[in-house]
Amino acid sequence: MQAMSSTEESEQTEQVVHLLELLAADGPVDQLADAPAPERARDLALRIGATRELHRRRESAQSSLLDIARELSTEKEPEVVLEAIVRRARTLIGTDLAYLTLYDPEAGDTFMKVTDGSVSADFQSLRLSLGDGLGGLVASTRKPYWTADYPADERFSHTHEIDHGVGDEGIIAICGTPLIVESNFVGVLFAANRSPRPFSRSEVVLLGDLAAFAALAIVQTRALADAQTAFAALSEAHETVRQQATGVARAAAAHDRFASVVLEGGGVSDVTRALVDLLGGWAVLFDGTGERRSTLGPAPPPEGDQDALLSLPVVDRARHEAGRLVEEGGVHAIGVIASHEQLGTLVVGAPGTLEEADQRTVERAAVVTALVLLFERQADDARQTARNRLLADLLSGRGSHEERTGYLRSAGLEPRDPMCLLVARGGDPTQQRALALTVSTLLGEGSLVGTHDGAVVALVGGEDPDHLARSLAERITRGPRLTVGGCGPLTDVDGLPQAFEDGARTVGALVALGRTGTGAAARELGFAGLIVGSDPDVHDYVQSVLGPVLRYDDERGSDLVGTLVAYFAAGSSPRHAAGELHVHVNTVAQRLARVSALLGDDWQHPDRALEIQLALRMRRLLESR
Incomplete structure (x- = not known):
């Protein structure tokens, strides 16, 4: 290969410096791609720029989710929050429109509640029967579905009414995810585009996170309705109203406390601590593998390999009750669920009977815990992906020595x-x-x-x-x-x-x-170990097997090693070995007794004997070098 001149080296150095200046100035990817530079330097710059852009989009999504959480904690009108969620869904995923439908249990279908970016009156008044269209399939299965070309996608049941509304709006690509509140289906959140486009896995997950916030807003609406019902009954039973009002206050305090935990970046331990502060008693959060993630209060300690709490029937019931609080023997349990996935189980031991408001507090703690676990999972996945990529480079030897050292x-x-x-x-x-x-x-x-x-x-x-x-x-x-x-x-x-x-x-x-x-x-x-190792240390192996005997011979000038060689060569016969060594058979017996004291009484066991014979042969090979 012809060596570069100093002029060429200087020119390439200036090109690389120019690339670095573009990166430092947050230059767009197309500038990096067009910049004159060595191919490898440009490829690395493009990778760095793409990674930075991916992190920027993730940070934007996380910031928007936190903004929505703040609105949930301060906004008195949950419908305003739903409108904000739909608007953010459209912006974050980058689609032409977004919309949210709610389930009508009396009619058995869903109706349009909130839209952003829609221009068709027919589309805005559309109703979807369960099973019809993409939204109807999401409603009936409670699973997210998405398609890059809805009119041509035969997975969905096309009806004249739905196809007319979708066509009038000009929609081509659709992604929908269900809203689940207290194990009940309540609606669907959609992001749609007027031209074909695929939806990435991260976009589907992000839409699911937004749907979880929408579900939380609906929970807030229900809590508000409960409070209004309680106050409306004031004239009928003053004491009952007082108790209900107290419960609502506790629910509001719980909502504020949990919202504060999320906004301040707290973890699941902070949620568990807040729950115990609100209700008293104790609480334990198990993750999906049955390990304790957090424990607060005087909870029963784990004993041995099997945690006693996991063996309680009420905990097993909670795993099959799809997010519903169950109670038995003063112990309450509820599954921590997100998108039909069991992320863990929350077990609570309250000092007394839980009133309805307190039960709602436990349910709300489970919902907030699920959100925090989802955030943690996303962060863990990002970190683990980076670790996997780093290990792949190190274990495959990719990159220069200096790069891998870095x-x-x-x-x-x-x-x-x-x-x-x-x-x-x-x-x-x-x-x-x-x-x-x-x-x-x-x-x-x-x-x-x-x-x-x-x-x-x-x-x-x-x-x-x-x-x-x-x-x-x-x-x-x-x-x-x-x-x-x-x-x-x-x-x-x-x-x-x-x-x-x-x-x-x-x-x-x-x-x-x-x-x-x-x-x-x-x-x-x-x-x-000699077989599987790429560079076996034969000397180390010999020392590990025969070390005590070798040291004994060196210190006393004896020849126990020679006696072992003769003993095994004679088929483990002391008499034949004595003839080979020209000593009395009792001398051989005394030497073998000394070997037993040095190597242990099991040295003649077949497995140990095989190791010793192999070590003796290896030692002879080392001495012959």
Whole structure:
């Protein structure tokens, strides 16, 4: 390859600096694509620009969701909030119009409640029967549906009335997601376009988040209606009204408290704490895997591997009651549900009987918890995707040495410090994301955990891969057991691709040896470790098997090693070994007794004997070099 002249190098340097200046000035992607520069530098700049634009859109969506949450906490007219949600749906997803329909239980269909961007009077007065059209299918199945070309999509039941309204509005692409309130279907939120366009998974999820806020606004409407009903009955039963008014005040206080938690960026523990502050007693939130996410108050502690609370019949009922509060023996439980997915279970032990307003408070806590868990999941997914991409570059050796070293530092690992690579396999492939999050939680700071080539992979600081692998396998006590192979210690990024291959082979060896669900480093597998390792340390293996005998001979000038060689060569016969060594058989017996004291009484067990014989042969090979 012809070397570049200094002029060419200077020109390329100026081009790269120009690219960096465009990035720093937040230049548009088309400017980056057209800028003269080396192809690799331009590709990296385009990737950075695209990633920055994706983060900007996500931040805009999160900011809009928080704005809606603020409106929910301050706006007295829930219909105004619904209008804001529909307007935000149109803006965030970037469609020509958005609209919301509500379910009419008496007519058995849905009717248009709020539109934004609509110009057709016929469309604005449209009613959808259950099962008809895309909206009717969402209403009947309670699942989101979307299409890039509704008129040509044969998945949906087309009717003359619906097709006329959609055609009059000029709609082509539609995405709809259901509104669920207290396990009941109440309506559908739509985003639509007048030209063909696909809907990404993130856009469908965002529309679902907005639908959850719309459902929360409807819950607010119901709470307000309850309050109005209570005050209307004042003339009939003053004491009853007083109790109801007190309940409404508690509900309003609960709403304000939960809204404050969301707006201040609180987590699920803050929601649980707010619930206990409002009701007293105790509360426990279990996640979808049955682990305790938060515990407040004097709740029954977990005992052993099985949490006693999870064994209560009321908790099992809550999992099948689709978000409805159930009670038994003074313990209340409700499923934490979002888009028909069971994200967890909230269990409450109140100091007394829960009145209706208090029951609504628990239900509202479950809804807010679901929203917070959804936000956390989105953030976790984004972080895990970044970790997976980083690990893929490190384990495949992509990029220069300096770039990969920088990747490690960005993950909080110092490349010059010893580190170990752990490769873990186990469970259903669809559970890899959840397992990676569990492993990341167990290893904590100072580790990089992700998925690669069907395995959960972790880079963690340390010098003992066997201890780290065994410890990780032992700490996974729920869900599928992990088989973990450890490699290291490593002090350079260049060794990571080979370390991953060695770790994967070590996992395979553990499974083949019947040690599924355990962890080990290749060097701890005996002769099996010599097979799976890419660079086996034969000397280390010999020392690990024969070390006590070798040291005894060195310190005392004896020859127990020679006696072992003769003993095994004689078919484990002391008499024949004595003839070969030209000593009395009692001398051989005394030497073998000393071997037992050094190696343990089980040294003649077939497995140990095989290891010892192999180590003796390896030692002879080392001495012959």
